[in-house]
Amino acid sequence: MTDQEIIELVNSSLAEEFELELADMTAETTIYDDLGLDSLDTVDMVIVLEGAFSFKIREEEAIREIRTLGDIHAFVIGKKRQLEAGL
Amino acid sequence: MQIKRVVVTGMGAVSPFGRGVGLLMDSLDAGRSAVQSFPDLGDIGGLRSHVGAKVEGIDPKEIPRKFRRSMSDMSIFATLACYEALESAGLSLDDCTGPEMGVVIGSTIGSTQTTQDFFEDFLTDHSLERMKSTVFFKIMNHSCASNVAQALGIKGRILSPSSACSTGCQAIGYGFEMIALGKQQRMLCGGADEFHPLTVATFDVMHAASTRYNASPGCTPRPFDLDRDGVVCAEGSGIVLLESLESAQSRGAEILAEVIGFATVSDPSNIANPNADAMERCMRLALEDAGVDPGQIGYINAHATATEQGDIAESEAIARIFGNRTPVSSLKGHMGHTMAASGSLETVATIAMMRSGRLIPTLNLQRIDPSCAGILHVAKDHKVTIDLALKNNFAMGGVNSSLVLRRYKND
Numbered sequence: 334m335t336d337q338e339i340i341e342l343v344n345s346s347l348a349e350e351f352e353l354e355l356a357d358m359t360a361e362t363t364i365y366d367d368l369g370l371d372s373l374d375t376v377d378m379v380i381v382l383e384g385a386f387s388f389k390i391r392e393e394e395a396i397r398e399i400r401t402l403g404d405i406h407a408f409v410i411g412k413k414r415q416l417e418a419g420l
Numbered sequence: 421m422q423i424k425r426v427v428v429t430g431m432g433a434v435s436p437f438g439r440g441v442g443l444l445m446d447s448l449d450a451g452r453s454a455v456q457s458f459p460d461l462g463d464i465g466g467l468r469s470h471v472g473a474k475v476e477g478i479d480p481k482e483i484p485r486k487f488r489r490s491m492s493d494m495s496i497f498a499t500l501a502c503y504e505a506l507e508s509a510g511l512s513l514d515d516c517t518g519p520e521m522g523v524v525i526g527s528t529i530g531s532t533q534t535t536q537d538f539f540e541d542f543l544t545d546h547s548l549e550r551m552k553s554t555v556f557f558k559i560m561n562h563s564c565a566s567n568v569a570q571a572l573g574i575k576g577r578i579l580s581p582s583s584a585c586s587t588g589c590q591a592i593g594y595g596f597e598m599i600a601l602g603k604q605q606r607m608l609c610g611g612a613d614e615f616h617p618l619t620v621a622t623f624d625v626m627h628a629a630s631t632r633y634n635a636s637p638g639c640t641p642r643p644f645d646l647d648r649d650g651v652v653c654a655e656g657s658g659i660v661l662l663e664s665l666e667s668a669q670s671r672g673a674e675i676l677a678e679v680i681g682f683a684t685v686s687d688p689s690n691i692a693n694p695n696a697d698a699m700e701r702c703m704r705l706a707l708e709d710a711g712v713d714p715g716q717i718g719y720i721n722a723h724a725t726a727t728e729q730g731d732i733a734e735s736e737a738i739a740r741i742f743g744n745r746t747p748v749s750s751l752k753g754h755m756g757h758t759m760a761a762s763g764s765l766e767t768v769a770t771i772a773m774m775r776s777g778r779l780i781p782t783l784n785l786q787r788i789d790p791s792c793a794g795i796l797h798v799a800k801d802h803k804v805t806i807d808l809a810l811k812n813n814f815a816m817g818g819v820n821s822s823l824v825l826r827r828y829k830n831d
Contacts, residue, residue, distance in 0.1 A: 351485065352485045369486065371486075373489070373490075373553045373554065374489075374553075376552075376553040377552050377553050377554070380549070380550060380551075380552060383549070383550075384550065389549070391549070
């Protein structure tokens, strides 16, 4: 997957789960203030991303630092590249 | 201890006919049936009843996602019915957030469909890694009350009675008692349930579900009829906004009815079988609570689900108290048995009948079972003035409940 394809899959997965408008989803969009998600939603966000990308990320410390959609994109791209490299 | 008069100032309904009290009453008045055949029920091994009445024509997205995410269908029904009850009472969501507002809403159990969905996934590999955070909030027994309270911002008392077919009636009764005691000024009260094949199966295994009308669903259920063959399961929610009379008067609210009596009793004679003695005891206690004589009751809205035993027991119990002088009808023929919602949905309809003065006859009652003939069944186009009505609900598990309702006359 290209970085753009990963970003699109992240956005479409979150848009479906949380009933978001794709047009409102930019890298700068904050998940708590702009999208109105809360702690329950972030639990489900992890499950949705795990399902979409077939990886396990629930125990990753970096998830706690995520604030924007751009943070999610970077995290998922990094995780995918890590897995592809066999790390 | 304070004893306050308690009135109904708002009503909401999500019924198998769709959304709204108006649609419910128009459908009942027109003698329509909401019962349909569901061929997928025929795919379930051993299930003989393939009929039901499901809610159609609602938009769950009226409820913001933040609140809807933890709701199964039953909580959606209850929340939409609460929206309508508030609107009809002239109250806004802002009016729900003070200490005077409470909520009493129950269901038979939590969402069976959610439980099924979870275990279908879980049993594939015994992994919990795909379990969403909101599963519990849909399957907990107080799902409807909690979800409504969250969606409306209610901060007062919260109670979730669970007594199957008596739930809605008990919810109104317990709300009535709390307001009468001065513990709350306003309470949204009622029941809700969602259709699931397991509910149908529960009645079918006990030979109490309708099985002979799968090809002609509009002909079943048939309360009090000689050719009745059992319950038709349904879903929905009925909600009433109860309020102390002084609260209603102080804000100039239109008063739709008054609740003046309630009784609920356990029937330990059998966990499944209805019992006329226990039903009679419940109705007499409700009349005593209301301080009225049987002869003053102008209409009885029966539980009458169209089971062989239940209809006979209720007819016998009513006949012992009221003879054959008080009109009786059941609304199960129109919309099936909405389970935990039935008490409150049928109370909503009973109040509407008291206001219109037009009694709705029992749909599909064509040949009265001689065993149910000792009471006065409502004839077609029965127009009367009803000052007092009795509402019955009798549940499996031996939970009986009765409400006494009064037409409010500015007194």
